[in-house]
Amino acid sequence: MRPSPAASRHPLPDKRGEGIREIPSPRSGGATFTIALLFIALALPALARFSGGDSFSGGGSSGGGGGGDGWGEIVYLIIRFLWWLTLEHPAIGIPVDVVVITMVIAVKRSKAKTEATVLRVTTSKPARRSAKLDALRRFDPNFSEITFADFCYSLYAKVHIARGAGELMRYAPYLSASARKALEVRGRNPVSAVIIGAFTTTGIAGLDTPTVTVSVEFQSNMTENGVGWYVRETWRLERKRDILSPPPEKAKADHCPRCGGALSTRANGTCEYCGERIVNGAFQWYVRAVTLTTRENRGPLLTSNVPEAGTLSPTVLQPQFETRRKNFDIDWNAFTNRVRELAIELQRAWTDRDWERVRPLETEPLFQMHRYWIDAYRAQKLRNVVDGFTVTRIEPVKIDSDAFYDAITVRLWAEGRDYTCDEAGNVVAGSRDALRQWSEYWTLIRARMSAPDLTRCPNCAAPVRVGATGVCEFCGGKITAAAFDWVLSRVEQDEVYGG
Numbered sequence: 286m287r288p289s290p291a292a293s294r295h296p297l298p299d300k301r302g303e304g305i306r307e308i309p310s311p312r313s314g315g316a317t318f319t320i321a322l323l324f325i326a327l328a329l330p331a332l333a334r335f336s337g338g339d340s341f342s343g344g345g346s347s348g349g350g351g352g353g354d355g356w357g358e359i360v361y362l363i364i365r366f367l368w369w370l371t372l373e374h375p376a377i378g379i380p381v382d383v384v385v386i387t388m389v390i391a392v393k394r395s396k397a398k399t400e401a402t403v404l405r406v407t408t409s410k411p412a413r414r415s416a417k418l419d420a421l422r423r424f425d426p427n428f429s430e431i432t433f434a435d436f437c438y439s440l441y442a443k444v445h446i447a448r449g450a451g452e453l454m455r456y457a458p459y460l461s462a463s464a465r466k467a468l469e470v471r472g473r474n475p476v477s478a479v480i481i482g483a484f485t486t487t488g489i490a491g492l493d494t495p496t497v498t499v500s501v502e503f504q505s506n507m508t509e510n511g512v513g514w515y516v517r518e519t520w521r522l523e524r525k526r527d528i529l530s531p532p533p534e535k536a537k538a539d540h541c542p543r544c545g546g547a548l549s550t551r552a553n554g555t556c557e558y559c560g561e562r563i564v565n566g567a568f569q570w571y572v573r574a575v576t577l578t579t580r581e582n583r584g585p586l587l588t589s590n591v592p593e594a595g596t597l598s599p600t601v602l603q604p605q606f607e608t609r610r611k612n613f614d615i616d617w618n619a620f621t622n623r624v625r626e627l628a629i630e631l632q633r634a635w636t637d638r639d640w641e642r643v644r645p646l647e648t649e650p651l652f653q654m655h656r657y658w659i660d661a662y663r664a665q666k667l668r669n670v671v672d673g674f675t676v677t678r679i680e681p682v683k684i685d686s687d688a689f690y691d692a693i694t695v696r697l698w699a700e701g702r703d704y705t706c707d708e709a710g711n712v713v714a715g716s717r718d719a720l721r722q723w724s725e726y727w728t729l730i731r732a733r734m735s736a737p738d739l740t741r742c743p744n745c746a747a748p749v750r751v752g753a754t755g756v757c758e759f760c761g762g763k764i765t766a767a768a769f770d771w772v773l774s775r776v777e778q779d780e781v782y783g784g
Contacts, residue, residue, distance in 0.1 A: 449476030595780030
């Protein structure tokens with residue numbers, strides 16, 4: 286909370302330039318300014334929950350938004366100045382107060398009118414897809430957007446670690462010479478903790494030609510030589526339109542795209558097993574170009590106060606969603622309960638900073654991103670808490686199925702008292718008292734299989750208790766409940782979700 290000027294009594298320069306003095310007690314002219322101060326306070330944006338690790342870019346949430354840390358101090362300084370002006374020069378200060386009050390009232394009325402209009406708008410609007418990748422299934426029935434995203438996540442992290450080690454040639458089967466050059470110019474500092482905070486498909490072209498091109502944007506955090514960086518870059522990938530996509534377990538950039546052998550490349554870029562030198566997307570996605578747009582020295586910011594955005598926005602529904610919903614065989618009550626249980630358990634694990642226990646409940650890329658932020662909180666001796674967390678509403682908005690997965694996106698509304706505290710329990714961001722309300726779009730996936738065996742590892746068939754561990758004690762394979770039940774694959778903020 287900001288202290289009142291009377292209580293804080295910060296010094297101001299004396300009007301005669303004779304050192305400093307304290308602000309005097311309010312006089313008659315101060316009443317007008319007190320009213321102005323009240324209206325200014327009402328007009329300020331509410332402080333925001335940190336929303337876990339979604340503010341990877343340092344104040345935004347999942348690729349959007351802006352920090353609010355500096356506003357409190359700026360507004361406080363303005364208030365101090367106006368207070369002083371009103372007391373010492375009422376002929377000037379009081380008219381300024383009147384103007385400020387008038388402006389604030391106008392802003393508040395405009396905001397109230399806008400919010401009322403938003404609430405009256407229908408709760409659905411056409412989805413704004415930036416790139417319809419599912420159109421590729423006409424030529425490749427195995428194509429899966431989920432598998433494609435996992436491939437991009439995997440390749441991105443591996444390539445940057447290889448860049449830091451000076452080993453980019455290892456990934457020549459996936460990177461063109463120009464792409465490798467664009468990466469090499471960034472230097473060979475050791476790279477670790479590559480975490481993708483946002484992944485967006487920005488365009489697709491060539492569906493009417495033999496070669497398809499897809500542009501994707503990454504926003505990430507990574508550590509180089511112990512220094513944290515925020516990076517934003519665009520990769521342009523290509524592949525032959527009519528090839529058949531590999532299954533998910535083969536789409537991790539760990540294998541030669543041609544022969545499927547373990548990825549091992551000679552100095553000239555040829556595969557050690559089949560001898561093929563790959564220079565295009567004849568067998569798998571191939572990165573033709575890499576463009577860096579942002580690289581800022583910025584580590585995890587864990588005490589940002591970010592205004593909520595988009596909570597009152599209309600819900601984005603998939604075109605013909607109701608038809609898809611009617612034709613999709615699922616117990617919607619059971620699914621909604623699953624989402625609610627996931628949300629509660631994930632929130633508890635987040636508050637406890639014990640992320641390993643929920644490994645089976647998220648896909649591996651999302652789990653790694655959230656664990657990165659848990660580790661960052663631990664390193665700074667902080668804890669993000671949401672007291673009284675409650676899911677108030679769940680609305681399905683999108684259904685997708687491919688050769689390997691079913692996916693359902695829901696809009697989830699929740700509320701709670703969101704704050705970040707230090708080890709002594711002092712609140713450093715948010716509020717223990719203010720009830721926050723927000724909404725997000727969650728995408729959950731489930732492997733397409735009939736009559737799943739809930740008692741056995743999908744990798745080796747050994748007995749396993751899903752939910753107790755993320756690793757099979759017999760084969761050592763990573764287990765997510767996607768092989769058995771719905772798991773969380775993606776979280777997107779409502780101000781940036783496009784369908």
